[in-house]
Each structure stands twice: as structure tokens, then as C-alpha cells.
Amino acid sequence: MTVFWEGRPVAAQPGQSLAAALWAAGVRDLAGEAEMARGLYCGVGHCFACRIAVDGIHGVRACLIPVREGMRAGAEPGDQGDAGGSAGGSVGAGGLGASGQPGVAAAPQGDGAGPPVAVLGAGPAGLAAAAVLAEAGAQVSVLDEAPEPGGALRLVDPQRAADLAARATAAGARILCGTSVWGVYPGWRLLLAPAGPGAAGAPAELAADALILATGAVQRPxxxxxxxxxxxxxxxxxxxxxxxxxxxxxxxxxxxxxxxxxxxxxxxxxxxxxxxxxxxxxxxxxxxxxxxxxxxxxxxxxxxxxxxxxxxxxxxxxxxxxxxxxxxxxxxxxxxxxxxxGLSPLTDAAQLAGATVAAVEALGGFVALHGPAMESRAPRLFVAGAVTGAEGAEVAEAQGRVAGLACAAACGLLGAGPGVHARRTAAAADLDAAHARAAARHPSAAVGRAEIARRWAAQLPGTP
Ligand code: FES
Structure with a gap:
């Protein structure tokens, strides 16, 4: 297919991002006449260094936009800073304005009869949590700015990422890729917008009974x-x-x-x-x-x-x-x-939602504190994956399962029989084993987890 950069035709392959197509064509500097050159840097939508204009819309991140036949792209006129970009640099960042504003419609929920649950982030933690919740009967919406599910795992192990997404989808979860979350309000209400031109949907509000934050991590420059x-x-x-x-x-x-x-x-x-x-x-x-x-x-x-x-x-x-x-x-x-x-946890949404965030350098910087069931201090708010410290996809996936089960229990979906207890105990044991393997590779991970446990205990009521 053919796309256009500054009016010049550029060959592109279906499925490529616009950033990749431009790179393959030798286009590196995306800043036009701006004094400072800039181009692709993070590759996953976090840094805005690849922002350009696409089909008349400014502030589009070229690394997040799949190519389409005839797409017309160019540098933004002048150096416009971050004008025209979405409010957040990542899923879950933002928090502007209030809901109910003109042009913001209610996002459709799934077909199930269970309580609605929103999951921010379609990486291994979010997908694992979504599968557990959807299997338990929740109406699950998974939100992510990227054009495909899997988070960074899709770059490292695409088959594993696809398997996790398939399991969540088969269980009934909706995975809404190409969706920016720019507001998080207690209750829970989320404000959504398409992540770029061509992304499906219009600005919308999503209401959920419970929220799981699996927003991942950013690469440190x-x-x-x-x-x-x-x-x-x-x-x-x-x-x-x-x-x-x-x-x-x-x-x-x-x-x-x-x-x-x-x-x-x-x-x-x-x-x-x-x-x-x-x-x-x-x-x-x-x-x-x-x-x-x-x-x-x-x-x-x-x-x-x-x-x-x-x-x-x-x-x-x-x-x-x-x-x-x-x-x-x-x-x-x-x-x-x-x-x-290295990586630093992406905690913007956790802070907006009311989770406690604390510096634990052994796990990459500020992390979202949590209890043993991945619960935060806010009601019906759970965290999972690299937002609690970047330890790899195996730990993230195991945390997602623990968080999904705890969230399902909080929503009244699991009951209290011995089978439920055994299932949650097994998920917790899997997570302990994943942590142990991560700590064997990086001994300071265990130090970081102990620090999270200490800080979590210190903030509980009744702790001296
Ligand atoms: S390279 Fe596209 S946002 Fe960072």
C-alpha cells in the first residue's frame, strides 16, 4: 500500500505502524522545520517524540497508528510542543474536566449480565485479569492505546501475547485497543477517546463497578x-x-x-x-x-x-x-x-484513582502499593503488573490472575465455597513462585517486594 509523507509517496506494509513505514523509507526526522530534530524513540506511545500530523489531525503518535491506504502525514507546522496530543501519554494518564460534557457518550457495555469491570492496560497482567473476571461472569472492558493487545509482550513473545488475548476474548472480555483513557473518577467512571485518526469510536464515558490498573511501565531515557x-x-x-x-x-x-x-x-x-x-x-x-x-x-x-x-x-x-x-x-x-x-512503573492512573504510590527504587521507582490480593487502599481498585514494579511478564501475568480473582470476589461473583478458597490459594502460590524466579535473576527484586509489604502494612488502620 501507499501512504504519503510531506506529499511524497511511501510504500508501506499492511500491519505496520506509520512510524515503522516511515523508518523503512528512510524518514528519521519527524520534526519538520522545528529547531530540534526528533523521531521515533520509545516505540510504544509513551514519549510523544514521534508526534506528527495525520489526515489533518495534529499530535498523532506515529508509533501507535497502523498505516492505511492513502494516509497523508507530515510534520506538524512549526514546533507545537505537545499541542493537539491526547491528554495522557499512556493508558490511564490524564484526569481533565468532568464527565457529562457535550460530545461524551456512554460507552456500550458487554452483553453479559454481571457487573461491569474496567481493566486499564492490555498487557499480560490486564489480559490475565480480564480472562479470570470474564470467566467469573463480569462484563469486562480492557482499554489500551496500542493498536494490538499484549503490551510490550507482543514485541518479545507475540504468540504468548496472542494466546492471552484470545483467552480473554473467548471468555467474553471486550478488548478496546486504540483507546486512550484521559480521565479516571471514583466510582468508577472513565473518560475515553480514540487514540488517533482511524481508531474506532468517539469520546465516551465508561462506568464500572470495579477497576484494575495494569498500566505497565515506561522505558527510562x-x-x-x-x-x-x-x-x-x-x-x-x-x-x-x-x-x-x-x-x-x-x-x-x-x-x-x-x-x-x-x-x-x-x-x-x-x-x-x-x-x-x-x-x-x-x-x-x-x-x-x-x-x-x-x-x-x-x-x-x-x-x-x-x-x-x-x-x-x-x-x-x-x-x-x-x-x-x-x-x-x-x-x-x-x-x-x-x-x-531499565523500566519505571507507570503510576499516573494509580495516583488519579487514589492508590498509594511510593518510591521503591529496587523495583524501578515509584510503584503502586498493594496487599497480597493486589488490592489497593481504594475500594474495588486493584493493581497488577509492572505498575507495582517491573519484574517481567511471568510475574505480571500471575499478578493479573490474583487481582482478577480478588476483584471477582469483591464483586460478589465467586461465592465462598472451598473450591474458591483453593483457587485463590493456588493463584497466590503461582505468584509466589513467579516472584521467586524473578528474584533468582535479580536479587534486589525480593528487597523491593519486601519494601512494598512493609509499606503496605504501615498504612493499614491500627498500625502504630
Ligand atoms: S516513539 Fe511514539 S510515542 Fe514514543
């Missing part, structure tokens, strides 16, 4: 000179481009990072025939902490030099390196750089 140059991407963006068939074998790549997601990206890029010419450590800095990601791939044995700057004018041309003691600077020409420093 690498604070290193030149990191905003088009051509420098976070690990998930590299996987996004690879999955979309937008990367040419033989492309020269540098990686700068110590986190498992960068390691996974390097492994996949090499397997696809790209030429990874440098794997570098970031310069030691308090801004570059270690954190967790989705795979147990470590880069440490490959590091022998530091990356100290990305080089280029309006797109990446190389990376500057040096020895660990700062001597022996050398520049390496590359066309793509992967820069990763």
Missing part, C-alpha cells in the same frame, strides 16, 4: 548527549521496528545500556542479520540505575567500553566511546543506536 537524535531508540522501539520488517540486515548498530531489554534487543537484532558493532556501558551516573525488564538477558559480559555521546546533525551518525577510565576516545559510525537503562 538515557541521559547522554545526543540521546534525542532521530536514530537513537529505546529497546522496545528497536523490537517494534524489527517486528514490522523496517530494519535492513547489515544496518550498523550500537547499543548503550546495562538492562535486560537492551540485551534482548541486541540478541534479536543480531539474529536478524544487523551488524551490532558496539555494545557499550553508559557512563556511571545516579541517573542510570539498574532496573528490570522482560527477559533474562544480561549485557554485562559484553561491555568493555563506555558510550559517552551520540553524534549527528538531524539524525544519528555515530557514537563516541571511551575506555572506562575516560581515555582513548573513539567514534564509531552507526545508523541505529539502542539506548536502555
Amino acid at each position: 538515557l541521559a547522554m548527549p545526543g540521546w534525542t537524535l532521530p536514530g537513537v531508540v529505546a529497546p522496545w522501539a528497536a523490537l517494534h521496528l524489527l517486528r514490522a520488517g523496517a530494519l535492513e540486515p547489515g544496518t550498523r548498530v550500537a547499543a548503550v545500556g546495562s538492562d535486560p531489554a537492551t540485551g534482548l534487543a541486541v540478541e534479536r537484532l543480531r539474529a536478524a542479520g544487523l551488524d551490532v558493532v558496539a555494545v557499550l556501558r553508559p557512563r556511571p551516573s545516579p541517573l542510570v540505575p539498574q532496573a528490570y525488564a522482560l527477559a533474562a538477558v544480561d549485557l554485562a559480559p559484553q561491555h568493555d567500553r563506555l558510550g559517552i555521546a551520540f553524534l549527528g546533525g538531524r539524525r544519528l551518525e555515530g557514537v563516541r566511546t571511551c575506555a572506562p577510565d575516560g581515555t582513548g576516545q573513539a567514534d564509531v559510525a552507526v545508523d541505529l543506536a539502542v539506548a536502555g537503562t
